[in-house]
Amino acid sequence: MKQRLAVALEARPWIWSFAAALLVWIAIAASVAGHGAMATIAVALQFGTFYAVVGIAQMLVIAAGPGNIDLSIPGVMTVAGYLAMGMTGEVNSGLVLGLLVGLGVGLAAGVFNIVLIDALRIPPMIGTLASGFVFQSMAIAYSRHSHARPAPLLADFVSARLLGIPLIALVFMALTVLTAFLLRRSIFGRSVLAIGQNREAARLAGLAVRPSLALVYLASGILAALAGILLSAYSGGAALNMGGEYLLMSIAVVVLGGTSIAGGQASPAGLWGAAILLDLVVTMLNVLGVGAGLRFVVTGIIIIGVLALARGPEARY
């Protein structure tokens, strides 16, 4: 029985993040005596969606194997957010152009990263680090010209609720399900997971290694751009530091969610558990009236602690 439970848990690495999120939520609910406990979940879902979107991006990249990581996500978010807001020009009629330009930026960023990694053979970590610099400075330069607010329609969409649940949370949960399906059932998904486990074996097994990796970084760029656009719309406009915490958060939700940092395995559902968890922790600390400094300390310790407790001492080498 005990063994079967262990096997079941091992097959579902995302359970931990949901369990932890549940515990934190119970703690919050207890401290506020139940008042507004459901509302905290809705809020957590709202902010958690942004984490989850960059989480999907980072998860796809990390699943593609050792060394694969996208550190350009904050830069892409920022420059896409600025350009999308600027091109939209604060009117609904400009939305199509704004969105196209914003997502186009993400696409271009993905292509740029692929060129660095595939053609120039720069290690992804340093390549995306460098491209992140470039994107961020583009945002800085662009921010001199334009500081537009989001179009009303987009602003309404990102804060809309359906039965009390944030609409964008539902949209991106659907995207998460699609991602999970593609990873399991599509040739692309299988290829990514195979490459993540053993790149040379994947090549010799006849899988399309380079195109699969390229797709992964393309997807990451587009999703990061999407997150940047939605976050800008939600926050009333883009800001230069808006991507800052998302580098850390994108990786945190992936790993807390049960995806192996070593690659070859992905846990899409866990992204949401981790995203909600991280958001609820902030809520809890706010409830407790803790200052910003201590809030960072506690968040950091939770990330390390959950990781240390949830991961069994399985062989790493």
Added chain:
Amino acid sequence: MAADNAPFVRLAGIRKNFGAVQALAGVDLSIPAGRMVSVVGHNGAGKSTLMQVLAGTLAADAGEIGIGGVERQAGYDVHVAQALGIRCVFQELSLCPNLSVVENTRVVHPGLGGFGWRRRCRALIVEALDAIFPGHNIDPDRTAGELAIGQRQMVETARAFTEAGTKVRLVILDEPTASLDADAASHLLRFTEAARAKGIALVFISHRLPEILGHADEVVVMRDGEVAGGGAARDFTEERLVELMGVVREAASEGGRTETSVGALRVEETGAAGRRLPLRLHAGEIVGLGGLAGHGQRAVLQAVFAAAHGRDGHWRVRGSVAYVSGDRQSEGVFPLWSVGLNTTVSRLRALAHAGIISLRSERTLAEEWRRRLEIRTPGIDRPITSLSGGNQQKVLLARALASAADTILFDDPLRGVDVGTKRELYRHVAEAARAGKAFLWHTTENIELENCDRIYVFHRGTITDEIPRAELSEERLIRASFAAGMSDATGMSGAPDMSGAR
């Protein structure tokens, strides 16, 4: 030095379980000083586990460990073992690829610190290499990662015989010749006699039965975690060993074929590339790539594979190609996946509609190949890593066969696989060839070439001979391998072509 009547190592009733799996079920083993004991058995018979217990890298669950006439089982670990002069050359290469040969020597001698350690380590390893592999041609300042696999194995073996502080009393050689060419292997086997003369005890693990019978003093046969038999090596024959190991099947030559129906041309070398004989492969043919290891056979396989994917102009390849590597850890297995997913991964395109894989067809395919290749697993959903090495290799062959590729490239795929599994696989290969598949088969074991219809022999990247099976003889093979008649026919003194080794 231990008295002649007391063995240097005495293991009694050694038990070891891994979870529910019993790896060692009470094994007795004694190794006298100055003798070479060969431990043989299938993959998974418990040889490696037993050796890890002896080397102190794995603690036994129960049993007695006596070294040098003293009981040591309490607190016996790798430190104690090393202090007692026990060394081990493990099956997986255990050099640090980023360190030089000299620095790698330092790593295994904890006591060798302080000023001038570099000079001392260099002297030690160069001396050992010269003694064991004369004419080895290895620069001790090269990093291990730059060396060919055979050279790395040489360094590792030589390193085990270096002495700093503690005297070497026992060396465990776990398949020391697996990556060596015939020349280096014979140097090593000759050296074991010198080592024995100095009183060093040796454990020799190998799948090459002639090596064992020709060189070991004693043989111990293991089966299912127990000792199935043993005695003086001269009292054994290959058949007897195979029988004790639990494999009673057809002889090696059974895999060889009597008739060949040659079909359409599958692979053809178009670029000259400096080879005197152009390589050609037809449907239904099994063509061997022989010669000393690292002389360009692997480079040919890689080039053909690349050409099939449109990236090498020197080869014309018709039809699809699959690749089976003998280095399953780094080039074969997807360790997080089940047996089934590992089997079907090269066939996904045919299993999918609009990019979406049909799980039902996938299962059917995996089950079919599990059955056809008799892969020993409780089910295709079990992790591939739960399988023995030989069965994992079967899965890789199943992957290639299931891929429906017209041509299958073998890069020494049966390296380190036990005899029984090998014979099964020879049969499957012959069967697939009859059904029209073409095989290009690089092997480091000359006996395996008997399964081929024709053999191209390689020397320094060029083909020096083409031998039809009917004319295959050890003598002709060796002559071509060493390019006899050419000015540099001294084998090891010429630098092997490294293009095939990564």
Added chain:
Amino acid sequence: MLAEIRLPSASPRVLLPAAALVAMLVLIFAMEPRAMSYFGLTLLLNFALPAVFAAMAQMAVIAAGDIDLGLGPFISLVNCLAATWLTTRPVAGIVALALLVAAYAAIGALIHLRRLPSIVVTLGASFVWLGLALLVLPTPGGGAPAWLTTLLAVRPPGVPLPVLISILVGLIGWLLLMRTSYGTVLRGIGGNPRAVARAGWSLLGGRVALYTAAGILGVLAGLALTGLNTAGDATVGTEYTLVSIAAVIVGGGEFVGGIVSPAGAVIGAWIMLLTGSLLSFLDISTDWQLSVQGGILILVLGLRALEERPAA
């Protein structure tokens, strides 16, 4: 034997960044001849000290096959502690800094014992460092201990202080990691941990040693930054995470396999530092500094990739 005495500069991995550094210096000197003086170099390379220490700290972690994404905030925290406690309550300050080094050792041990990915643990730690820095010094301020500013104002004869210390740090790092026998074992752990463990070495000990070194070097980086800025700021060190990683990699190091070069890391730190100076001499808008820095990084790496791994 000739090959026995291998100078760090003999390694091809270090040659390319060294050439890039020389090219940058030549360009800077051509545009601004005054920079070629003792005083000019001191000014130009003033901030080399924190960058070099940070690069060496990162190198220690990368040598273990890990990566430290929390180094920048760690340096900020040291900066805040140095600007407050170390000035007003020196004993408490020293104890706090010693505890920080111990924390680094503990992180190394935790990563090893629980087999955690370093990237995420150090990421989590970065939150902790940032939070602690904000607790110690919520708003920028404080001052540097007098001895620290005096120390950094020393003008040694002939060679400017930042140059002297950079070379010294690189040399010591090279001796410890590349030449000593334990340094060799430490690199071996990055290359093939299992083999090193089988030879009887403690992997835990190795990782703790490397992380302790990283902690000490991180503290030194923070102290150097405090001496230069003469104030504390909880976010001042953020850029050093990326700068240090880039420095190690530009200097010939790799993320896996224990392949690092102390001399290269120092050169890499200088390159990262000088990109900023180069741009201001070229009169390029600060808006584009990051772009050009990234571009130079890509250029150096692209060249190395093409040089080392000819088309497959």
